[in-house]
Amino acid sequence: MPEPAIREAVELDVRSASPFPDRDLVWGYSAPRNQAKSGRAVEVVITSRKHVDHYLESQRFRLLASSGAEPEVWVIAGAGLPIVLAGWGEARRARKSVVNRRVAYALVFTAVCLAAAIALSPSLQLRARSLEAIAAYEMLQRDTSAAVAEREVFTRSLEPLNALREALAERVExxxxxxxxxxxxxxxxxxxxxxxxxxxxxxxxxxxxxxxxxxxxxxxxxxxxxxxxxxxxxxxxxxxxxxxxxxxxxxxxxxxxxxxxxxxxxxxxxxxxxxxSAASSDAASPASAASAPAEPASQQPAPRKSRFTTGG
Structure with a gap:
């Protein structure tokens, strides 16, 4: 049986077998899980609330001196397990357990977040650097846009010059x-x-x-x-x-x-x-040759033959 069903069955049995009125009835039970498969043994405690209050009142000074808070009432069962009787200091312990559990969950969540941050920090740093680089590149583009436009205009103006240079490179003197x-x-x-x-x-x-x-x-x-x-x-x-x-x-x-x-x-x-020059000298007329002053044969240089004539 599940735990809620076991509790309902025990409560029904306790109320039917209790010698105390319902307002004075205090009970608790223990159902260990290490029992045979044929069933689970349930150990039940039944007592009177007045009796427990009278005992706590007699031990108040000792209990307050040792703990300083309202005590809990436990009954040690035959298997050595404590059975808690509801109605005294167990609520404070339950609240403290809830607080401790929440603190533990918060610490676990914080540890997970820190581990995730440590794992993601290199990627985040790279992303931040990439974003900075992109921003710097965009700023550089904005700053150099005028120079780039002038360079494009200059490059386009050089195209006709390059074409002319290529055409003239094929021409010789x-x-x-x-x-x-x-x-x-x-x-x-x-x-x-x-x-x-x-x-x-x-x-x-x-x-x-x-x-x-x-x-x-x-x-x-x-x-x-x-x-x-x-x-x-x-x-x-x-x-x-x-x-x-x-x-x-x-x-x-x-x-x-x-x-x-x-x-x-x-x-x-x-x-x-x-x-x-050689061709023009070969084509000179006899009249111009006769009009030139005669020089001694030893002083006249031998004319060089032109490579562009057919004469001997």
């Missing part, structure tokens, strides 16, 4: 190319055609040895690639070969957008003779 060819071509080589398209140069003319010419041009600084798109031909009875060569120029040396102060640009040097 023709005079510099002609000066480099004038230096590199041997005396027995003459150019009949020169075509420049971006960084690609195509030349054709006459030379005594086209293979040697290719090797000579390949060793010129700034000529990245020298190749013959077709084989050189020699006419019957002629002592020169017709050649056609394609040259890829280095933009660091020949591009219009090269850095003038770079070592590669400085090493290219200036042409010794302007490409048009």
């Amino acid at each position: 023709p005079l510099q190319v002609m000066a480099a060819l004038t230096k590199a071509l041997p005396d027995d080589t003459y150019l009949q055609g020169l075509q420049i398209q971006g960084l690609a140069v195509t030349i054709n003319g006459l030379t005594s040895d086209s293979a040697t010419l290719i090797q000579t041009l390949a060793s010129v600084p700034g000529f990245k690639e020298v190749k013959a798109p077709q084989a050189a031909t020699r006419m019957a009875g002629a002592n020169a070969e017709n050649f056609r060569l394609e040259i890829v120029l280095d933009p660091a040396l020949f591009s219009i957008m090269r850095d003038p102060g770079s070592p590669a640009s400085a090493s290219s040097g200036a042409p010794d003779v302007a490409p048009g």
